[in-house]
Amino acid sequence: METIAIYLGFILLLSIFLGFELISKVPSKLHTPLMSGANAISGITLVGAIISAGTGTDNRISVLLGTLAVTFATINVVGGYFVTDRMLAMFHKKETGGKK
Numbered sequence: 001m002e003t004i005a006i007y008l009g010f011i012l013l014l015s016i017f018l019g020f021e022l023i024s025k026v027p028s029k030l031h032t033p034l035m036s037g038a039n040a041i042s043g044i045t046l047v048g049a050i051i052s053a054g055t056g057t058d059n060r061i062s063v064l065l066g067t068l069a070v071t072f073a074t075i076n077v078v079g080g081y082f083v084t085d086r087m088l089a090m091f092h093k094k095e096t097g098g099k100k
Contacts, residue, residue: 035080035083035084035087036084038080039077039080039081039084042073042076042077042080043077045069045073045076046070046073046074046077048069049066049069049070049072049073050066050070052065052066052069053066053067053069053070054066
């Protein structure tokens with residue numbers, strides 16, 4: 001059991017380091033498409049959380065964790081769309097009022 005925890009801890013630390021290194025090297029023009037892809041993945045997570053919350057079992061912990069997963073996944077998806085919208089707004093040309 002302890003070996004599994006060590007392996008899982010190692011994988012977690014490696015994924016944190018790798019994710020930080022990859023995201024820090026992405027040019028700013030590619031952040032919007034990456035955010036859209038992350039939103040799609042979060043949508044899939046939301047579907048899985050809904051399935052988990054509505055299993056129909058009498059296990060209260062399972063239903064509670066499923067409900068928390070639905071809440072957090074929904075916050076993640078909605079927040080991701082707000083960030084994507086703000087990033088896309090940065091690329092719009094500003095109105096100059098007829099002046100060049």
